[in-house]
Amino acid sequence: MARRVSRRAPARLAGTLAPGRILAGAVLLAGALVAAAAGCGGGRGEAETVVRFWGLGREGEVVRELVPEFERRHPGIRVEVQQIPFTAAHEKLLTAFVGQATPDAAQLGNTWVPELVALGALAPLDEAIAASAAIDPADYFAGVWDTNVLDGTVWGLPWYVDTRLLFYRTDLVAGGPWPPRSWAEWRRAMERIRAAGGPARHAILLPIDEWPQPVILALQAGAPLLSGDGRRAAFQEPRFRRAMEFYTGLFADGLAAPLDQSTISNLYQEFAAGSFAMMITGPWNLGELERRLPAEMQHLWATAPLPPPEAGMAYPGASLAGGSSLVVFRRARSPAAAWLWLEYLSRPEQQARFLELSGNLPARRSVWEAGGLAEDPRTAAFMAQLEHAVPTPKVPEWERIATRIAQAGEQVARGARSLDAALAGLDADVDRMLEKRRWMLDREAEAAADRAAERSEGAERSDGAER
């Protein structure tokens, strides 16, 4: 299972941590933009500005090919790309922050944005976006754009997107309505597959230690996951319970096998062998399946958006708004040059080139249409799904909470706990994880109240003086 990248929901924290810093950053950025514009006009004689950029995994490799054109358009700016493996990136970013060694700009998994914002590591981008002719927020998928917004401030530009939907074997799902339009229809399709396939075939692959699958179902059911501005867990809430009931029921009834990631030794082999008829996974498997399945099997697999819980609801059902974002760091030596690099990478023609080079799905709709992605049935399903992509709670603790959700699902699926006990345990644990957040939010609110009181006191005093 390759990179796992997602997003979060409203986090007051970012704003509460640094209203002053946001302003300072914006002023700095605006000032530097002017300086850079002047620098561009100045031409050769100026000292060269270097943008240090961290790219993750394969993207860090292919992005190098976009550098020469950028340097041609912006003489005086040089881009140094450092490639960092996806698995080590999160740790490396935090360590770099502690050591004050962050680069000027970087690619981030969009679920990491709230954490780095909470640290005060990133620079806000609102002013630069507003001033840019190249970037139109309305051209981006709304759910994905939203993963970069905390408290109304934009901290990152979506670079490529990634959501999850159904990959299935066309020959194994035949014999009934397809693709499913509701959970009930989906389940009936699974039962059919199971009945036709015998003991060696499960209807669906749901790696039991992965959080995206249960979380997607919960988002579809409309579960809030957290309540009160991300202060408390809300897992005993009926909508979440319903999603978990559906999810764990698939294991209880033998439609999915309780396998974890380490037990599935070769996903592609087993998909080809028909050990399961469908899986919920992301765009990276488009390329993998094309490469790894034999040529005579290529016409036997396809993709479909996920069904919503009820037949009457908006189709498709919700899925994750994953992907990578481009950010500028607060400690960037030349934020203006870093922004120019981000802006360049976000231009439709560069997005199209990046799609060609990496196969990653672009974040801008206009590129989908121009690139023919909207016509190819396999990617068209992604386009439909991306219109219904929603962020997960945008709290820095999300990754940990999500891991704990998967554990609760595993407890029930393996029969170690009843659903109610597992959800109660999940609620208690997640509440404890959020204790620090609550304390910080309260302290911040108190400080804000104090400041407001001081201000009104000061105002009264000056009123009195005037009189």
Next chain:
Amino acid sequence: MTAVPAAARRERSEARAAWGFLAPALAAIGLFFAIPLAGALLLSLTDFDIYAVADLGNARFVGLRNYLRLVADPLFWTVLRNTLVFVVLGVPLTLIAALGGALMVHSSLARLPGLYRTVFFAPVVTTLVAVAVVWRYLYHPRFGLINHGLGLVGIGPIDWLGEPGWAMVAITLLAVWRTFGYGLVIFVVGLETVPESLYEAASLDGAGRWQKLRDITLPQLKPTALFVAVLVTVQVFQIFAEPYVMTRGGPLHATTSITLLMYEQGFRWWNMGQAAAIAFVLFALILVTTGLQVALRRWGSGR
């Protein structure tokens, strides 16, 4: 001034010289052991986390709360039990395998003892990540060699890494395979120090192979065995890489060890305070256990 006797003066200058020689070592211990240890202890009394990384003002002194939380957390007890099972299962198995291997290598029957020593020692120095790939295939419920072998004698397929009960056994076996070579090499050295004359005298008295093993080899190996036992115990208590690469602590935390829990708390979730508290619990556990082993040995030899 010259009233100070020459002997006392020499003693004092010797003491000074001694401190001089010790100074580098003491400085190193202080710098790399005492100070970090004190720092970690302090850390374990705070709730230092990702927010505190941003601003130290976000860290709170919480007294013993990290420890109390640990004791109240059922996961901690699961993990503690897992670690003890690893120790109770793994240490004797490793000792037996190491001793058995050493006797084999040492015995005059074996040709090419150097070759065997190398073969048995190889797992110790092989990268576990590479080894894990092979072992995962060995343990695979459907295509694995181990289940294939068991199938031949009529034992049904076992889900080695997927079944909570078996996963523990599977990881322990891997850990034993990986560590016993180390003990083996030490045992071989120990065997070489047993005086040949004892065996000659026993042969004259008509002792058999088994009697010689029981009455000469094993008693003579006692100090070596204690040394190996302490070493292996400390190692198994800190078992980390095996569950980390094979199962990530799963299924259902069945193979999560204390060190793995500490790693997750510290470097995955950045709860440094909680992780430091776990480290001290582990430290205390190892201290008590090795203390017990040494006491047991003293009591044994005192009889």
